[in-house]
Amino acid sequence: MSVKFTEAFKIQAVQKALNRSADSNIKDVADLLGVGFSTLTKWIRQAKNHEFEMASEAELKMMSNEKRPQDWTLEERLEIIIQCAALDEKAINELCRESGIYPHHIQQWKTDFVNGKKSSSVTSRSGEVKELKIENKALKKELNRKDKALAETAALLVLQKKGKRHLGSRRGQLITNSEREEILSLINEAQAAGARQSQACKIIGLNSKTIQRWKYNDNTHDKRLNAQRAPKNKLTDLERQRIINVANEATYANLPPNQIVPILADKGIYLGSESTFYRILKAHKLLNHRQRGKPCQKVKKPKALVATGPNQIYTWDITYLPTTVKGLFFYLYMVMDVFSRKVVGWQVHDNESSALAADLMTDICKREDIKRGQVVLHSDNGSPMKGATMLATLQELGIMPSLSRPSVSNDNPYSESLFRTLKYRPEYPEKAFLNIATSRRWVDDFVCWYNNEHRHSGIKFVTPAQRHTGRDIEILAQRTRLYHAAKARHPERWSGNIKNLEPVGSVYLNPEKGKANSKEVEAA
Structure with missing residues (x-):
């Protein structure tokens, strides 16, 4: 699925591309950042047209410092293990949130040190090499800037690189004292290198009269900065x-x-x-990113299907589970009810087969008491989904098949979202499954948690089992009463009505544009 990059990441990527060394090209920078060459060139073109909302220095620094748990070096892992030795459970949980890891990472690292494992040595070495490359590029950047400060075009390019953000040529913006001083310094530097003040101001996004006014002694700072404001409904x-x-x-x-x-x-x-x-x-810096991946973009959907109750639309797919042998996998067959998000059936096998899928659907129909013509089964265009045995079984059971468009991998969002949740659980093993029995035990525990404990965002944060049996109506009604009571105690803390806690009505699979509310079709 597609990855959505933040504005801060795009800006930092453009800066690295523009400040690259003489012996490298834009494609090398794109490979180093893990993005496509065409994507990076598009970002550079947008930056030149000032289409980005520039991120602050603090946001760029925060983004550059964040890393995944598997990117920690051996020294960093050992240091946090020593810190946790003298802390209680609550303090360890707080430290983990602040460091961007889970408590089970510390336990796993401690076990790895006892067993003499060195799983992160390669990552640590590659990280050090990457840091050396970045430092080398930064040094070359300074040399290039001094060489380009000979003419107006070169001076304006340096100003564009050094400027944190484009101010958008809007009047009345609040600009801090430090940023004002920095802007004046950059423009003076550009003028000293041969640039005209009017052209330098266009790069920053300010009027030249504004710069002239800033230079007066009585306009050295924005007087609005001294205003003290605090909301009346602030928490104690x-x-x-x-x-x-x-x-x-x-x-x-x-x-x-x-x-x-x-x-x-x-x-x-x-x-x-x-x-x-x-x-x-x-x-309090307790909200660092702790998951392995980034959120994915929404994609276009094929023909619309709508479910008004449980056991009307099922969606299923097959995903790989790693084994100890490279290139060999276990195959997880999983079927979900679109209306309730409940996993109604699953199985793990050592091969893909339409016959195995047909057996799974037969068991589900018996367990859920499915009648002929009651269920539509949606899937992608994989061979097990279109196999003769599977289609014959569906016809015998009275189930109507629904397939995604050819050559489109994103038309089965509910199953893809379910597999994303499965593989990014904290308990998901970092190593391969030892055998098929081990994988089945883990999947059984996950399904039990997902159906009975997981509050699903797509169904107003009730569990799939509660939604499947209709208990979500009373639970959401109780929450509504609680929110109203909380608002009555402190009405000044509520700027409007309480959040919408009405049960989700119809659920759409691949809805047509404008036919369903975006909140109702949210898959994750």
């Missing part, structure tokens, strides 16, 4: 600390705020909204 320090304490408890250590809030609501506890949790955790 005690309430903020309570949210941090709850987020770092063992029960919620591995959960994001959008999972913690509904679980607390089911217990009759309301501390704040999901956005309040995110804002407070971010303010």
Whole structure:
């Protein structure tokens, strides 16, 4: 699935491409960043047209410092293990959130050190080489800038590289004192190198009269910066600390705020909204990225299907589970109910076969008491999905097959989203499965958790089992009453109505444009 890059990443990528060494080209920079050559050239063209909203220096620094748990060096892993030796469980959970890892990573690293494993030595070595390359490019960048400061064109190019963001030529913007001083310094440097002030101001996104006004003694800073503002409905320090304490408890250590809030609501506890949790955790640097991948973009869908209740539309697919032999895999067959998101059936085999898929569907129909003409089964165009045995079995069971478009891999979003959740669980083994029995035990535990404990964002954060049996209506009604009571106690803290907790109605699979609300078709 496609990856959505942040504006800060695009800006940093453009800067690296423009400041590359003389012996490298844009394709080398694209390979180093892990993006396509055409994508990087498009970003450069957009940057020259000032189409980006420039990120702050703090955001760029934060992005460059974030890394995945598997990118930690042996020295860094050993250091955090020593730190955790003298901490209690709650303090360890807080340290893990701040460091961008899960508690089970520390336990796994401790086991690896005891067993004498060195799984991250290659990563550490490659990371050091990458850092040396970046440092080398940074040194060459400074030399290139001095060489280009001989004419107006070269001076304007240096100004564009050094400027943090384009101000958009909008009047009345609030610009901090430090940024104002930096802008003046950059423009003076460009003028000293031979550039005209008017052209330098266009690169920054300011009017030349603004720069002239800044140079007066009584206009050295923006007077709006001295204004002291605080919202009247701000949480007290005690309430903020309570949210941090709850987020770092063992029960919620591995959960994001959008999972913690509904679980607390089911217990009759309301501390704040999901956005309040995110804002407070971010303010205390406890909201670092801890997952392995980045969120994916939405894709176009084929012919629309709609489910108004359980056991109407099923979607299924097959995914690979790694084995100890490179190139060989176990195959996980998994069937999901689109309306409730419940996993209604699964099996792990050592090969792909339409006959095995047909047997799985026969078992599901018996267990769920499926009648003829009741269910539509959607899948992609894989050979097991179109096999003669599978199609004959579906015809015998009275199930209508639905297939994705040829050569389109994103027309089965619910199954793809389910597999993404499965493979990015904290408990998912970093190594391969030893045998098929081990893989079946792990999948059985995952399905039990997913159906009975996981609060699914696509169905208003109730579990798939609750949605499948109709218990979500009463649960969401109880949450509504709780939110209304919380708003009645502190109405000044609510800028509008409470969040929409009405049960999700019809669910669409690959809806036509404009036929369904985006919230109802959200797959993840």
